[in-house]
Amino acid sequence: MKEKKPNTGGRPLLIMVLSVVVMATAAGIAMAYIVSAQRAPALSALLLLPEPRPIAAFELVDGAGWPFSPERLRGHWSLAFFGFTNCPDVCPSALYDLDLASRRLVEANIGARAEARDGVGSTHQVVFVSVDPERDTPERIAQYVAYFNPGFIGVSGAHDQLAALTAQLGIAYRVEEHAPGSERYDVVHSASVVLIDPRGRLRGAFPPPLDAPAIARDLALLIDREG
Numbered sequence: 001m002k003e004k005k006p007n008t009g010g011r012p013l014l015i016m017v018l019s020v021v022v023m024a025t026a027a028g029i030a031m032a033y034i035v036s037a038q039r040a041p042a043l044s045a046l047l048l049l050p051e052p053r054p055i056a057a058f059e060l061v062d063g064a065g066w067p068f069s070p071e072r073l074r075g076h077w078s079l080a081f082f083g084f085t086n087c088p089d090v091c092p093s094a095l096y097d098l099d100l101a102s103r104r105l106v107e108a109n110i111g112a113r114a115e116a117r118d119g120v121g122s123t124h125q126v127v128f129v130s131v132d133p134e135r136d137t138p139e140r141i142a143q144y145v146a147y148f149n150p151g152f153i154g155v156s157g158a159h160d161q162l163a164a165l166t167a168q169l170g171i172a173y174r175v176e177e178h179a180p181g182s183e184r185y186d187v188v189h190s191a192s193v194v195l196i197d198p199r200g201r202l203r204g205a206f207p208p209p210l211d212a213p214a215i216a217r218d219l220a221l222l223i224d225r226e227g
Helices: 013-027 032-036 090-107 138-148 159-169 212-226
Strands: 047-054 060-062 076-083 123-130 153-156 173-175 187-189 193-196 201-206
Touching: 060 138, 060 159, 076 090, 076 187, 076 212, 090 123, 090 138, 090 212, 123 138, 138 153, 201 212
Parallel strands: 076 123, 123 153
Antiparallel strands: 047 201, 060 153, 076 193, 173 187, 193 201
C-alpha cells in the first residue's frame, strides 16, 4: 500500500498556469461539455452533462497490444485520464488519486455488482491514455500504470487515432517541438478525469484538483442511482 501522495510541488505555480495558457492557445481546448455541465445537488466533484453524449468510433491499443475501441468502454463506468509516462507531477498524482478512489469503491463493494440497466454491467475501470506515442510504447505504458494499480488499463495510439477520441471528450494536449528520436521534451495536457458510463457515453468530468474520496462518493451515487 502506498503511504503518501507523490509530491507535486516541484513546479512553480506560474509554470503550471503558463502551461494551461499555451495548451489553450496551441491546441484549442474543446471544453464545450464542461461549459454546459453542472454539479447535481448530491454530487460534490463531478461536473455532469445535462444529457449523455455518445462516443463515436476510435481505435487505440492497450498494453498487451489488443485493440481498444468503444466496445471496451461498455459494461463499465470508466474513469479516463490523459497524460504521459514521463510526466513529473500531474500524471502520477492523478493516478494515485484514481487508485485511492478505485480502492474505496471496491472496499465499499461498489463495482463488484453485476446487475445492470439495459443489460449493461455496473463495474468500474480506470483507463490511462498516453498522448506521447513516440516514447510511450504499449509495454512501457502497461508497466507504468501497473505501478499504481495492476487493474488499470493503459492505452495509446498515433496522434490521428488519439484525436478521434480526444476531440470528442474535450481533452487537449500539445507535444513540445523536438528533434526526431529525442527523449527530452515536454507534453502539456488536460488534467481532468473524464467519466464514461456503462453504455459508452460521455457523462462528465472531474476537474482538477482531484479529490479521491469525492470521486469515489460521486461515482458510488451514480452507480446506486443508475446501476
